[in-house]
Amino acid sequence: MKILIHTQGGSVETFFQDNPDLAARILKEIQSTRVFTGDTITIAGDYSLTTFAASRVNRVDLIAEEDLPVWKYPPDILDVVELCEDEFRERSHLNDPQRLERRRRSKEPGEFARVFVEVEMAGGARIFLAAKIRVGLPVERLQRLRTLFSAAAVHFHMREGGTAILNLKNLVRVTFYPGPDVTPINAWPAHHLSGGDGAGA
Numbered sequence: 145m146k147i148l149i150h151t152q153g154g155s156v157e158t159f160f161q162d163n164p165d166l167a168a169r170i171l172k173e174i175q176s177t178r179v180f181t182g183d184t185i186t187i188a189g190d191y192s193l194t195t196f197a198a199s200r201v202n203r204v205d206l207i208a209e210e211d212l213p214v215w216k217y218p219p220d221i222l223d224v225v226e227l228c229e230d231e232f233r234e235r236s237h238l239n240d241p242q243r244l245e246r247r248r249r250s251k252e253p254g255e256f257a258r259v260f261v262e263v264e265m266a267g268g269a270r271i272f273l274a275a276k277i278r279v280g281l282p283v284e285r286l287q288r289l290r291t292l293f294s295a296a297a298v299h300f301h302m303r304e305g306g307t308a309i310l311n312l313k314n315l316v317r318v319t320f321y322p323g324p325d326v327t328p329i330n331a332w333p334a335h336h337l338s339g340g341d342g343a344g345a
Contacts, residue, residue: 145170146306147187148205149196152267152314157194159187167208176215176299179204180311202265202314207306215299218291220278222256224300226308232272236260236321255279259289260321266314273300293318 145167147159161167179185185204186195206212217224233239235258261273275292292298299309319336327333 145206145208145210148203148207149185149187149201150203150205150269151196152200152202152265154267154269157196159189159194164210168210171206171208171210171213174206174213176213176309177296179309180297180313198311199313201311202267202269203271203308203310205302205306205308207302207304212307218295221292222276222278224261224273224275224292224298226300226302227260227272227274228303229270229272232260232262232274235274238321261293262317262319262321263293263310263315264317265310266316271310289320 145161147161147170149157149159151157161170180198180201182198184195185198185201186193188194227235255278257277257279259275259277261275263271263273265271275289277289293312293315295312297309297312299307302308
């Protein structure tokens with residue numbers, strides 16, 4: 145198993161455990177929502193002991209041959225997967241603003257939808273995600289997505305396999321395409337120029 149620690153400063157430290165029993169123990173003990181709740185994250189090898197300030201870690205990646213833990217999402221969030229930027233821009237239609245889906249084009253409750261999410265972390269790292277959701281009642285849709293990104297952490301499947309856990313305490317910005325059809329009452333009504341909203345979204 146590999147463990148990759150991504151810090152705010154942009155460094156990535158890689159650790160490995162080749163003993164299947166020890167790797168299984170690590171995975172069993174990890175809870176995605178609690179990884180960043182302590183003051184530190186400590187990794188002990190045979191020759192070194194490394195401690196990270198949890199508040200300075202943006203992301204932890206877990207890559208293993210055996211099955212990784214299956215952590216739950218909030219209700220109606222079915223899956224979250226990572227995309228590369230090119231795939232994100234193509235699938236969200238940011239490269240073709242005329243095809244951007246309007247935010248207020250609602251679906252019927254019970255239907256499935258894809259929401260594309262761009263996340264910016266402290267230090268400037270950007271992560272591109274696609275979330276599969278089951279559409280709830282209009283008043284619930286905004287709350288579901290906001291709940292997902294207002295928790296202590298969110299986990300997602302990585303492109304090359306494995307699971308990543310994102311420290312949402314270091315979240316700087318999150319942008320949804322399309323955004324929920326319910327507008328927050330404190331939102332400023334303006335279009336996202338760099339995201340193609342000038343097309344009238």
